[in-house]
Amino acid sequence: MISNYYMPTRIVAGSGSLATVGRLARDLGMTRALVVSDPVISAQGFHADALAALGEAGIATARFDECGIDARCSHIDDQGERVRRDGIDGVICIGGGSVMCTGKGIAIVATNRKPMAECTGVGNFDKRALSMIMVPTTAGSGSEVSQWTIVKDEARHLKLLGGGPLSFPDAAILDAVTLRSLPMRVAALPAVDALTHAVEAYLSAIGSPLTDAIAIGAVRLQFGSLRASINSDDERAREDNLVASCMANVACGNARLGHGHALSLPLEGHLDLPHPYGVGVLLPEVTAFNLAVLPAKVKPLAEALEVETLGLSRGETIAACAEAIRDLYADIAFPTRFTPEQLPAGRVREMAERAVPGLYAGIAARDYDHTTARDATVIACPSARKMTVLQAQEMFERCLA
Template identity: 85%
Template sequence: MITSFYMPTRIVSGSGALATIGMLARDLKMTRVLVVSDPVISAQGFHADALAALSGAGIAVARFDECGIDARCSHIDDQGERVRREGIDGVVCLGGGSVMCTGKGIAIVATNRKPMADCTGVGRFDRKALPMIMVPTTAGSGSEVSQWTIVKDEVRHLKLLGGGPLSFPDAAILDPVTLRSLPMHVAALPAVDALTHGVEAYLSGIASPLTDAVALAAVRLQAASLRASINSDDDRAREDNLVASCMANIACGNARLGHGHALSLPLEGHLDLPHPYGVGVLLPHVIAFNLAVLPAKVRPLAEALEVETAGLSRQEMIAACADAVRALYADIGFPTRFTPEQLPRDRVREMALRAVPGLYAGIAAKDFDPASAHDRTIIASPAARRMTVRQAEEIFERCVG
């Protein structure tokens, strides 16, 4: 099997790293930037410090602070046009995954001169996105090192993925100062999302020794630092969690994401379920499902998740992996099941059918007719084990509490 590994983003990490933002912008030949954020982040002291550093480096600053829970095509298209109109030559994002996906979408649309919906799918645009600097304020989506952006088409109620090598951010700044004001219940959501990235990269059918090494190291660092990062005032743990989140996305950016993301997509698009809830609740089930066909990967994942493996059979280790994730969730206040309101039982079958196109179909997903699928239809996913609609339905059923 031929594999590849590509990571062009420059990563600057550590306490005080945010102070380098002006220098990085100059290095990228930025002269006028759009700073993308949301109303909460734009009120933080570190946001003001970043703006001051950019201005101090002689860079003109325009702002868009209206990002919401999802990156929305309407925001992206409007701001892409604004960027062209105002002669903006760079995008700087300070925020979580939705902010970074919004900024990435703006950078793509600005140079390709077509709506974001037409840029979704794999490599469906021809021009390199505007230069981008990403400052994640959660640990996190890992979008700061990802070529992909996930956006919501509000009209068709679809979550769409777009990207390719032309949309990698140019620089990422990982500074634990951005996590200090994050409430615990908010910090838990992106942290779980990041954990799914590392695990699903490891369980991918196109994983390689390179991606396995990065994914396992990310999971190990997450398991060791996540509780302290969220439940205590520990800057070192926050820094470790930021780095682990970044590593997890480097791994899944090359090995891709699996069933957790494929099954979560219709829940997000049609039931408005926040992304971390979808992938997080599904993760223990995805682990058990895929490890059944990956015997050599069971023990390394169990050990990365801090499972005591001595004396355990392979099947016991698989169960212990899922249990370790659930125990972590309990310690950080993350749910292990969907409520009947989040996933009504009478819509479980529909959601399993709608999951068939998978994560990477992009705009082609709008043409998929769920009525064309049946129990044995395969969910499109690069995961190591193939999953049918019926198996997806069974997993959904076990997830509703």
């Protein structure tokens, strides 16, 4: 099998690395940058420090700090026009996944001169995005090293993915100082998202020994430090989780994401379920589902999840992997089931049908009629095992409270 690995983003990591943002911007040829953030992050001391470092490097800055839970097409289109109008030549994102996806979308729209919704899908634009620097403030999405951006088309209630090699960020700065203001319980949400990235990359049909090694290393590093990162003021654990989340996206950026993301997409678009809840609740189920056809990967994943495999059959080991994830959730106060408000029982079949186009369909998803799906219809997904609409429906039902 031919595999293709590509990771052009420069990664600068470690305590104090945020101070390099001005030099990095100057090295990229930026003279006037749009700094993208949200109202909470823009009030933090480290955000002010980053702006000061940019000023000292001679970089003029404009700001957009109105990002919300989702990256929204309306924000992206408006700011893309602003960037062109004001002669801005770079985008610097300081925030979580939605901030980085917003900034990435702005950088794409600014050079391609068409709405973000028309840029969704795989490689559906022709011009290189503006230069970008990403500063993650959660150990979660890994968007700082990803070519992909996930956006919400509010008019159609769709979550859409867009990207390609022309939209990789130029640099990512991983400094755990940005995690200090994050409430520990809130930190659980992006951390679980990062874990799904690593596990789903490992369970992909288009992975390679290279992505497998990075993915399993990310699982091991994160699983070994996540409880301490969430439940105590452990600076080293936070650093490990920040690096692990970056590694996870390096892996899934090349091996792609799986059933957890494909099935979560309609819940996010049509039921407004926050992304980490969707992929996180589904993770134990999709892990067991795919490990059933990956016998050689069962033990390595179990060991990364700190499962004692001695004396266990393969089936028992798979079940123990799913249970280890649920045990982690209990320790960090993350839910293991969907509430009736999050996923009404009467809409389960509809959500299974709406998952058919998968994560990477882009604008093609807008033309899909979910009522044409049948029990045997296969969900578009690069995971190792094919999943039908009926199997997705049954998985959703097992995840109900």
